[in-house]
Amino acid sequence: MAMLLIPVNEIKPGMTLAKPILRADDGLILFQNDLELKQVYIDRIKSLNLETVWVLDYPRTNEPDFLEPIKKEIRMKATSILRTTFSQLKEQKNLDIVKLKNLVKEILDYILSDDRIAYTIRKIDAYDNYTFTHSVDVCVLAILIGSIMDLKRNELEILGVCSLLHDVGKIFLDFRIFNKPGKLEPIEYEQIKAHTRAGYEFLKSKENLSFLIPHMALQHHEREDGSGYPRGLKGKDIHRYAKIIAIADVFNAMTSQRIYQDPVPAALAIQEIYENTPLKYNQDVVEHFIKIVTPYSKGIILLLSNHQTVEVIETSRKKCLIRVISGFNEGEIYNLYQKPQLHVVKWLD
Template sequence: MRLISINVLKTGMMIGRPIWNEAGLPLIRKDVVVTDSLISRLKQLGIQYVYIDDKISEGIEIEETVPLAVRKKAVKQITAAFQKIKGLDNKSATLVIDKQTKEIGNLVDDILSSILNAEEILMILSDTMLYDEYIFQHSFQVTLYSLAIAKEMGYSQSDLRTIGIGAILHDVGKMVTPSDILFKPGRLTDEEFETMKQHARSGFDILRNLHTVSLLVAHCAFQHHERIDGSGYPRALVDYEIHPFAKIIAVADVFDAVTSNRVYREKMVPSQGIAIIEAGRGTMFDAKVVDALKKSVVHYPNGTILLLSDGRRGVVAKQNDQNAALPCLRIFEENNQLLKTTYQLDLTQETNVKIEKVDTEYIFETE
């Protein structure tokens, strides 16, 4: 199967991967034939990319690192925990969260087990599950990215667990942010943004008095919007003043934000998100954390079509564990001509060839 933009999806194509709702039920099943009404439905849902099955990508498998069952359980628990504190004051919210930290810790253990046992680098397909409120899926995915980064950096099992809990709860302060600001479908005014920024401090105030988890969890919430050059908030801390765990979550938070569906802008593919983070390496983001992100997450998911600098096109067939930025391709086109027989190309062995772009809007002449 391969990844294709909704902009070029056509009737007659076949859906290659189901799309699930928050209840874990398939909204759109695998092997459904695309119709005009289905395309309209996908656009209404805000889906920007889908996987389709075709001959050129036959046999290419796309599997997330964390099983669907773990994802569903995780988001359900995060949603339940966060919903219980909506409308409460900080002290009451602390009491509610305190009673749930055992379940949250167990959830982190489940996620961590999937990541530690994974043979390949981390792959997340955020378009395959839909949720009414972005914050819950975001908290789950930030946890995945944070743990993958921290694993790459060599943190101990105990530290990984603390980082995971801090990542799940990093945005808990948003539950006391006014809903009209939190879910506004457009750019915030300066005044609204100042209100939004208070969620970092609110999260700290909710979490710092927990009796069941480390105080570092509260600092993850407090500092995940700080930047090492002092340009972040809420306290404009600089490099040495920011806890290393918060530096990890800061990178994971931005990476997931730009590579996920949002009401006010289109999502980026992972390679574009990594480029955004890379642009802030050593200024906004800790260089070691950025390097660990680049090594630990998939840049070009399986099924993605890439255009190479020598004019060849190929679909990503599998990942290279030794270099996440250089996958193995199934070449199907040279000089704008479809090949009668495809062949494999390992980009780690092609030092003179570069990736020009991710071609999600490429259509075969026969389609």
């Protein structure tokens, strides 16, 4: 049976020691190999201040460490509600805000039900559905960020609706521009920028909407240093929700399959956002954002800066458990987040 080197705080009753544990001063055997660990031994081992121990490979539980933030059925329902809402709006029909609020409540109930929920990149993305799937993803991400920033439930509900409608101004523009490969002409770029004001004007004209909803459509492309659009607002003048939506928007756009772009791996997108913080993105929001995304999904093979090739075997908000598959200490399992000196050189998957 294969041996694993695991952190002491991960040993559990029922595991079997694969190598003896020796006393540091004189090498006396304290625990024999092949010993099945009981809680009393585990407590004793923990008191020895060891970092890791070798155990025999053990059957893993089916209990996942990390859960998707939205169920497939809710995602499908959300995409279809948005499609209907957007096409009704285009025909100048009423905005069914109650339907959107109920949808956000459903997403919110699920996200708040379990703190293992984290955001990971989905592999598939249909081109023509982009605006809808993107809006749903931005909503989920924004709610996740807001939830660990301790926003209240009613604030999260508004943030969710703002996120669903942040790009609604696109319905008034020629969709082809948004999918154009290659560099945009200045006039085309101006048209793209116009979706913010178009969304604002449109939502502002609707009755019974929180003033935040049109304003987030207007502000989500503003940047901390004033380099955003349409008004070039600076940090203190940008609403907190717009700062959250901006990061959710950029991260999802970078990691999505588009006609003109292959998706950027999550870890690289996070790195790019980090490099532009605090210049373009709000530091506090980014610090929370990186806690709710899992940069490396399960099964991915990575080459680390210490020349180990590793496989990601478990991932969650707090840990990224990897198993060394080649290099020194083959079989070792450890939490990548606890080794800040290491970085990922390459994705081999």
